Amino acid sequence: MSSTPDNPFNFEASAASDESIRDAHAKLQSQKPDKPGGYSALPLVLLGLMCAIVFFGSIYMVHYSIRFDPLVVNSHANRAKPGNTGPVQLTRAQLGKSIYLANCATCHQPNGMGVPGAFPPLAGSEWVMGSEERIIRIVIHGLQGPITVKGNEYNNVMAPLGAVLKDEQIANVLSYVRQEWGNTAPDVEPATVTKVRADTATHTGYWTAPDLLKIGN
Ligand code: HEC
Structure with a gap:
């Protein structure tokens, strides 16, 4: 734009030219922070982080929770305070449940x-009520082949649990099966489990009923 007779004062002389306006618009356009339909990276990273926290948090809680079995809760309460004079001192059988x-x-x-x-019964089983030497071996190394329990024959496989359960846990669970469902046999002590584990350290494979009947009384 320049001064013409129609525009003697050249009003637009100091104003922006068409080009400069387009230029300015183009600059502003490219500076706009939000392109439509796009996401900026930071909130996505935060979202991912929060999902990860919730995910691993749940795994942690499931892993370390105690499933609210009252016996477990109580046993922890008792163990927490050695001098606890609380009402319940849990027996081995109760701990084994x-x-x-x-x-x-x-x-x-x-x-x-x-x-x-x-699967043979443990309630009323002559094996459960009989020699502790045998049932400790069954739990540690497993059992397979024909076995008679309460007059019925079974021929199946019980997987070994010696690597899964500690001596005290084996003592507690066997004390439980020996005193539950009308069964009446004394506790199995952890020291006995430790001894049997040592005695059978070289044993490989599952026990069979005839093998076990040669042991114990
Ligand atoms: C995978 C299934 C399975 C699991 C788990 C299992 N058992 Fe057994 N159990 C068997 C089978 C099957 C037999 C009989 C094996 C055979 O036929 O020779 C058996 C036999 C026994 C016997 C001797 C027979 C009787 O009925 O008295 C005892 C005692 C016993 N199991 C205790 C336990 C205890 C205690 C646990 C847990 C610590 C346990 N079992 C876990 C399947 C299982």
């Missing part, structure tokens, strides 16, 4: 009755 439910009940059933033809 949660171990039983977690490691044995799928096969032998929560009521100890087993499954006919597949």
Whole structure:
């Protein structure tokens, strides 16, 4: 734009030219922070981080929770204070209940009755009430082949649990099965489990019923 007779004062002389306006618009356009449809990176990273925290947090809680079994809760409470004069001092059998439910009940059933033809009963079993030397071996190394329990024959496999359960846990769970469902046999002590584990350290493979009947009384 320049001064013409129609525009003697050249009003636009100091104003922006078309070009400079377009230029300015283009600059502003490219500076706009939000392009439509785009996401900026930071909130996505934060979202991912929060998801990760929730995810691993849940795994942590499931892993370390105690499933609110009252016996477990109480046993922890008792252990927390050695001089605890609280009302309950749990017996081995009581401590063994949660171990039983977690490691044995799928096969032998929560009521100890087993499954006919597949898993022998522990309730009323002459094996459970008999030699502790035998049942400790069964839990540590497993058992397979024909076995008669309460007059019925079974021929199946019980997997070894010696690597899964500590001596005290084996003592507690066997004390539980020996005193539950009307069974009446004395506690199994952890020291006995430790001794049997040492005595059988070189044993490989599962036990069979005939092998076990040569041991104990
Ligand atoms: C995978 C299934 C399974 C699990 C888990 C299992 N058992 Fe067994 N158990 C068996 C089978 C099967 C037999 C019989 C094996 C055979 O036929 O030779 C048996 C036999 C026994 C016997 C001797 C027979 C009897 O009925 O008295 C005892 C005692 C026993 N199990 C205790 C336990 C204890 C205690 C646990 C948990 C620490 C446990 N079992 C976990 C399947 C299982």
